[in-house]
Amino acid sequence: MAKTPGTALDNALDRVFTEDDFVRMFFDEYNLTELSPGRRREILRAIFAGHFGDYTNALPQQPPSLAKLREPFLENSSRLGYSFGDQLPAWAGLHEGNALPVLELEEVLRSMFWAGEVQNPLRYEWQNSLLQPVGGMDMLWRAFLKQSVPGNRTVADLVVLGRPVTAIESTGNSVTVAYEGGSEKADFCVSTMTPKQLAKVFRSADSNYAECLNKFDYIPSTKVGWQTKARFWEVGDGPLYQPGHEPIYGGISWMKTDWPTSLRQAFQAEKNGSPLTAEKIRELYAQADQPTRDRQWSTLISQIWYPSSGFHSQRGVLTAAYNRGREARVFGALSREDRISLALKGGEKLHPGYSNHVMQETALTVSWQGMPYFEGGWDNHTSRKPQTRPFYEKLNRQYNPHLNVYLAGDYMSYLPGWQEGSLGSAEIVVDLLCERVKST
Numbered sequence: 001m002a003k004t005p006g007t008a009l010d011n012a013l014d015r016v017f018t019e020d021d022f023v024r025m026f027f028d029e030y031n032l033t034e035l036s037p038g039r040r041r042e043i044l045r046a047i048f049a050g051h052f053g054d055y056t057n058a059l060p061q062q063p064p065s066l067a068k069l070r071e072p073f074l075e076n077s078s079r080l081g082y083s084f085g086d087q088l089p090a091w092a093g094l095h096e097g098n099a100l101p102v103l104e105l106e107e108v109l110r111s112m113f114w115a116g117e118v119q120n121p122l123r124y125e126w127q128n129s130l131l132q133p134v135g136g137m138d139m140l141w142r143a144f145l146k147q148s149v150p151g152n153r154t155v156a157d158l159v160v161l162g163r164p165v166t167a168i169e170s171t172g173n174s175v176t177v178a179y180e181g182g183s184e185k186a187d188f189c190v191s192t193m194t195p196k197q198l199a200k201v202f203r204s205a206d207s208n209y210a211e212c213l214n215k216f217d218y219i220p221s222t223k224v225g226w227q228t229k230a231r232f233w234e235v236g237d238g239p240l241y242q243p244g245h246e247p248i249y250g251g252i253s254w255m256k257t258d259w260p261t262s263l264r265q266a267f268q269a270e271k272n273g274s275p276l277t278a279e280k281i282r283e284l285y286a287q288a289d290q291p292t293r294d295r296q297w298s299t300l301i302s303q304i305w306y307p308s309s310g311f312h313s314q315r316g317v318l319t320a321a322y323n324r325g326r327e328a329r330v331f332g333a334l335s336r337e338d339r340i341s342l343a344l345k346g347g348e349k350l351h352p353g354y355s356n357h358v359m360q361e362t363a364l365t366v367s368w369q370g371m372p373y374f375e376g377g378w379d380n381h382t383s384r385k386p387q388t389r390p391f392y393e394k395l396n397r398q399y400n401p402h403l404n405v406y407l408a409g410d411y412m413s414y415l416p417g418w419q420e421g422s423l424g425s426a427e428i429v430v431d432l433l434c435e436r437v438k439s440t
Contacts, residue, residue, distance in 0.1 A: 340365060
């Protein structure tokens with residue numbers, strides 16, 4: 001524990017035990033508040049690193065209940081996991097295995113895994129009880145299309161494709177939507193296009209309304225997916241009960257980005273006023289040698305998602321890369337072939353022999369920020385950021401509707417990027433329309 005780095009970590013731990021309710025309660029419960037900040041930091045480090053028992057004997061006071069906390073943090077605790085080597089079958093006979101070593105606090109903190117991903121099951125968007133429709137999430141909109149409407153028709157009969165909207169004009173009594181090849185006039189309009197796209201075509205909107213729309217900022221996001229020859233991840237890629245070789249049933253493998261020096265420098269230069277264009281990104285990639293691409297550029301994939309259905313069937317579909325933010329901005333600027341190549345190399349880091357299991361001819365890749373009429377994967381939490389929240393609230397309170405144009409979509413919710421947000425915003429608009437019609 002003595003090798004834990006100094007000032008920055010000390011400040012971080014100070015914030016933890018001054019701001020976190022659980023930690024403050026812990027120190028109060030065991031009469032540790034009288035200790036110096038430095039000593040309290042040592043104890044907090046010990047809790048994180050699994051060495052708590054090493055410190056209890058040196059405490060100035062020894063509450064009897066404190067001893068109960070020692071057992072879970074002992075180095076041979078079963079909570080750390082085991083390695084079995086050639087002791088197979090595991091746990092049978094005298095095959096007890098060897099307890100895995102404690103991870104030092106420095107390693108845990110440096111991974112940054114604790115700052116986000118490891119907490120996902122505790123977040124309302126990622127709770128373990130969530131289910132998915134049989135056949136995938138697109139089964140929801142497919143089900144909507146099948147719903148009956150008057151005239152012995154279905155919703156699918158009302159959907160018209162290939163008609164990009166060029167202008168929206170509203171008098172306050174009616175709305176006219178112009179598109180390539182014609183126009184339609186109606187009492188009301190419900191817009192689900194992205195805010196900035198709407199601001200470009202809604203010609204009769206006032207300036208305050210347009211300002212609100214233009215405050216929304218969409219985050220870049222890209223994906224790669226393909227079919228596999230076999231579901232190799234479910235049978236493991238080595239001896240069972242060996243760290244890193246366990247069978248995987250659904251879920252995500254995360255990869256920490258190892259930024260190439262050239263990209264770090266390019267992003268820093270951008271802060272100083274030199275734009276980092278897609279062309280520049282492709283140029284940097286072309287200049288990178290193959291080892292750098294394999295070692296660092298491949299970590300841009302960020303995640304691999306495993307299917308949570310069809311266990312032990314012959315084949316499966318993997319989300320081979322799924323990133324957002326700066327990683328997606330770089331990844332999305334590359335060619336389709338380069339994205340696929342990096343996804344293969346990234347997969348090899350997690351699963352040796354990965355390329356042999358993948359049907360590369362089935363590969364699909366999408367960059368949402370590069371799609372027509374899209375600005376990115378989803379709104380970048382405009383509703384929650386202090387500098388943009390007032391505009392989000394103003395849009396909801398004053399401008400939904402504006403001149404008989406109503407807004408719906410995930411960006412009109414506190415759940416951007418989720419179908420739940422889109423459906424909730426649509427429900428609000430439907431209620432508003434019903435009230436409006438009933439009152440006339």
